[in-house]
Amino acid sequence: MSRIHFALIICSLALVLPACSQQQQTTSDLPANQAHAVSSDSSEAAKIPLSEVVRVSVAPVALKAGGAGEAAVRLAIADGYHINANPPTYPYLKATEIEIAPEAGVTASKPTYPP
Structure with a gap:
């Protein structure tokens, strides 16, 4: 496994895992016009292992000395979860x-993000 591949996986996990461990808001915490977007059974979300909520994959990248490469x-x-765009809406x-x-x-x- 190349260093850049390993570094990208570690960085991705460091960013994604804390966001997925956030406790889901209940409908009483939201304004009335947003209450329908939240599941009423937040205990169900807590039972799903984090490895099933977010899956990160990076294809191996081989770099030669002085060369360049890209990693995607x-x-x-998982359904029922979301992430925001970069830049956010x-x-x-x-x-x-x-x-x-x-x-x-x-x-x-600098990383580039899909539109």
């Missing part, structure tokens, strides 16, 4: 982000 990180989100939403940990001899550029 794919996230599969509204200012109060938190964008989904990928951070790339520095590795010796590898310089990562």
Whole structure:
């Protein structure tokens, strides 16, 4: 496994796992016009293992000294959960982000996100 591949997986998990562990809001916490969007049985969501909520996949990337490459990180989100775009649609939403940990001899550029 190449260093960039390993770094992308670790960074992806570091970003996605905390977001998925957030407790789901109940309908009493939301304005009346948003109450229909939340499941009434939040205990059901707590029973799903995190590994079934978010699946991260990255194809291996081979880099030669002085070369360049691209890595595509794919996230599969379980039904009933969501992530936000980057940039987010509204200012109060938190964008989904990928951070790339520095590795010796590898310089990562700024990630690009799908439109």
